[in-house]
Amino acid sequence: MSETTPSLLLGTGLSKRFRDVAALDDVTIALQQGTAVALLGPNGAGKTTLLRILAGASSPSAGSVRREAAAASQIGWVPQTPAVYRRLTTRENLRLFAALESAAQPNAVAEELLVRADLARFADTRAGELSTGTLQRLNLAIALAGRPSVLLLDEPTATLSPDQVRRLWTWLDQLRHDDGLAILFSTQSVDEAARHAERIVVLNAGRTVFDGTVSELVRAHGRAGASDADAAEAAFLNLVGAPA
């Protein structure tokens, strides 16, 4: 797919240094329409740094980010900690960010997102009073206010309960299949990556140590005889050097 479909988002040779520390070192990553890519790696591997650079929230020390002119240039950014105004209501947050994203009709966009994110009953509730799962849905809905073609999510399910995780992924899968969004999400769960991504990129100490499918990960680094989930998990741990 990556060979034939043009990339909506292409990061090439991306590096980021914080004084003497290399948080990211020569990473190249591409995202195509309708695909989901999982960014795996231990803490401090550079996942958040890469996502921030791709989202435009930070600039790389070296390398470049290219967005396809043919595609909508908007990128939806879902930071790990919800980025919402906690004293504004759900509706007001959506209206404000739709306006900031230069939506022609911010109010209409907000009402549409309230329905799509299943937030209508919380429309007039202040964001600070929402539960963790609902707040994460608002966080994601805000990222959609600019009608993006690419969605970048930083560990979106890290603080959610299993039920909340299931509901969130149902919506994300729907966005990918129905709206053709390209999704890049970081996670520490090999299982989550295997379930929801066609491709996995593994970062370790700021470098790309694997880029391929789950099957390729298992084949290259896994153990024979293990179940699919266990094999993927073992392959990942083997790859990043942690004890299996």
Place this chain on the structure above:
Amino acid sequence: MTGALHLLRKDLRLLVRGRGLLAILIGYPLVVAALVTIALQSGERRPAIAFVNLDTSNRTVRVGDRRLGVVDYEQRLANEVDVKRLDPDAAAAALEDGRVSAVLTLPQSFISDLQSGIRSPEIGLQVSRRSPIEAQSISRRLESAVFRLNQELAGTYVTQTLNLVRVIVEGGDIAVFSRQGSILGLKRSEVLVRQLQNVLVGQGQRLLASRMDPLLNFIVEAGVNLDLANAAATAISRPITLTVPPTPAGREPLSAFGFAGALLVSLALVGVLLAAAALSSEREDNTLVRLRRGLIRPEALVGEKVTFAAIVSAAIGLVLLVVVALGTSLAVDRWALWVPTLLAAGLAFGGFGVLVGAAARETRGALLAALMLALPLIFLGLFTDSHVASAISEAVPFGPAFRSFQSLLVEPSVSSSGLWLHLGQLVLLAGVFTGAAALVLRRRSET
């Protein structure tokens, strides 16, 4: 720019929605304004002074056609201070426990020294060490009172001397420094000498008569020169005359200083804290990461917070002015100038606040840092006595803001007050601080 307007609307909405915060923002400056005005105007209060009279002679001294006694002196003091007549021990105790701010002691020989015309009576003044500012004020008030009394006495002495000169020239009764008597006078002496010369000439003693010519010349010259002493003595009694133009009603310097100080303290705190909190709360809500990815430039974001702080502090300033206009005699009628002045000051305060807000990691830290930095600098703006204080005060918004407030409150004519210079300085400082804040924000966003 549109993004900044959306955020400005959001900030104003949140401010209005937080009724507690709004009440504090309006009530706090009113309270601060009242407290600062009271504190700064405490110099106008009449201090209490213990008056110890060791001269129990009950005598009075005649100075010209007037008699001066201790009671008269005490009454003069009462015009300046609140006088409490006490004995030495009670006065010392009152000074010790703070009931009086100073003890004034008249010596035992006060009237006799005054009467002598040779020795000056020495009045003792002991001020409280616990309130040095008030003590300084009391010393100045009493120095002023003694100076005025001395000047009055000097005038009386000069009048008396002139009377003496007149009597020496014209002749008549004399009463100076308790000496009394009658003298002939130069004019009558001249007449007598001339009569005597004529008699001698008539008796053929021309030689003897001519020997009296030097005496006659002396009498004539002395009379002419003593006449000149009139003008000289009048000039000596008042060598320098101080003329103070009357202050226009409602522009009394001390009241204006008090209110300008109150306005500075309250609006500076509101502007600085609001701007610092508004910017740092974007970081605390984590919305900064979303805004920074192309939704709004750092310059526009800090500019929006500065504008927000300026609008709110200017609005609060106008509320304070309306309260003052309705409740006091202070002239705050230059509304067309107050609006740009308050906005310029608000922009500069906001600029200072966003710089702190950009550097701080979270809102509480930003508020604490803003308060700790702003407070000493605000008071430096109020009292710029030294060159160093003045230089620091010029580099931050508080000094120029205070002077522009004072210009509008005190100066009879705004054109000559340098107001526009102060406003230009405020706008420049707002730009510098806002630019620095944008730079800090840009750098902090990368980490």
